[in-house]
Amino acid sequence: MKKVIATPSRTKEILETYQLFAKKNYGQNFLVEPGIVEKIARLAVISDHCAVFEIGPGIGALTQFLAEYAKEVTAFEIDDRLIPVLADTLQDQKNVTVIHGDFLEQDISMLMQAKQRQGLDVVVAANLPYYITTPILFKLFESPVAFQAITVMMQKEVADRFAAVPSTKEYNALSVLTQYRCHVKQLMKIPTEVFQPRPAVESAVVQFTFKPQRELQAGAEPQFYEMVKACFKQRRKTILNNYGEYCGDKQLARDILAAADIDAGIRAEALTLDRYLTLFSVQQERGL
Numbered sequence: 143m144k145k146v147i148a149t150p151s152r153t154k155e156i157l158e159t160y161q162l163f164a165k166k167n168y169g170q171n172f173l174v175e176p177g178i179v180e181k182i183a184r185l186a187v188i189s190d191h192c193a194v195f196e197i198g199p200g201i202g203a204l205t206q207f208l209a210e211y212a213k214e215v216t217a218f219e220i221d222d223r224l225i226p227v228l229a230d231t232l233q234d235q236k237n238v239t240v241i242h243g244d245f246l247e248q249d250i251s252m253l254m255q256a257k258q259r260q261g262l263d264v265v266v267a268a269n270l271p272y273y274i275t276t277p278i279l280f281k282l283f284e285s286p287v288a289f290q291a292i293t294v295m296m297q298k299e300v301a302d303r304f305a306a307v308p309s310t311k312e313y314n315a316l317s318v319l320t321q322y323r324c325h326v327k328q329l330m331k332i333p334t335e336v337f338q339p340r341p342a343v344e345s346a347v348v349q350f351t352f353k354p355q356r357e358l359q360a361g362a363e364p365q366f367y368e369m370v371k372a373c374f375k376q377r378r379k380t381i382l383n384n385y386g387e388y389c390g391d392k393q394l395a396r397d398i399l400a401a402a403d404i405d406a407g408i409r410a411e412a413l414t415l416d417r418y419l420t421l422f423s424v425q426q427e428r429g430l
């Protein structure tokens with residue numbers, strides 16, 4: 143690695159050279175503390191045969207370290223201004239491919255399978271753009287193909303929610319899906335000073351590892367995810383109202399809830415993952 147990107151002076155130099163400013167609407171907060179960036183890369187690259195998918199490389203601060211430890215890196219960047227910058231800052235990293243586009247619109251399953259056929263472990267690493275943390279995590283957890291690990295930085299407040307238990311306001315559809323699919327570990331807290339520009343709140347690095355066993359057949363999972371999200375659609379409504387809307391038939395919803403031994407008057411946040419799995423299994427029995 144020739145020049146470390148993740149320092150205040152180098153970041154300033156790159157931004158000035160390309161006459162760039164950090165775009166708030168893309169959640170751009172660049173990392174400028176090399177020690178932390180290196181640590182994240184080391185934790186994210188879990189083996190010596192890893193293909194990393196990086197979401198939002200920015201000017202390449204984390205990408206550069208990921209490329210040192212991994213076999214290869216595929217980095218998805220939405221901001222067209224950064225594409226020529228990355229070609230320049232990462233010119234020495236021959237194992238990096240930058241894909242210009244919105245990560246949420248990428249067909250990652252095809253790409254993952256291609257990497258796995260080459261015998262590579264597929265992992266995700268990112269300093270996430272905070273404005274789309276939740277949709278990105280849904281996309282990753284809903285992937286039919288399992289990642290070996292997902293190591294991402296997010297707002298500390300969001301990271302804390304993964305420990306949320308039912309009947310709390312933090313508990314939501316993402317909590318249920320996370321528990322269904324992953325084990326979660328908060329690896330470190332990150333202060334605001336290590337970013338340029340500084341975000342308003344603290345961050346944390348979280349690692350998700352996929353559970354080896356899945357309760358449902360892979361083919362049934364998309365419907366399960368859809369059902370859970372529908373139950374949380376309007377948090378203040380009862381499960382009967384939300385689930386009834388999803389079923390398109392309130393009486394049928396009432397019958398299924400009763401058969402699953404779920405009180406129709408409670409809210410989605412009161413149900414554990416196990417209860418959702420029971421509800422789904424009764425729903426399947428009814429051919430829905």
Ligand code: SAM
Nearest residue numbers: 168171172173198199200203220244245269271
């Ligand atoms: N990885 C860099 C770092 O740590 O310094 C930049 C992180 S910055 C918090 C988030 C990055 O994600 C920005 O480069 C931003 O342009 C990019 N981004 C935002 N939305 C995106 C999307 N939908 N798909 C891909 N990249 C996105």
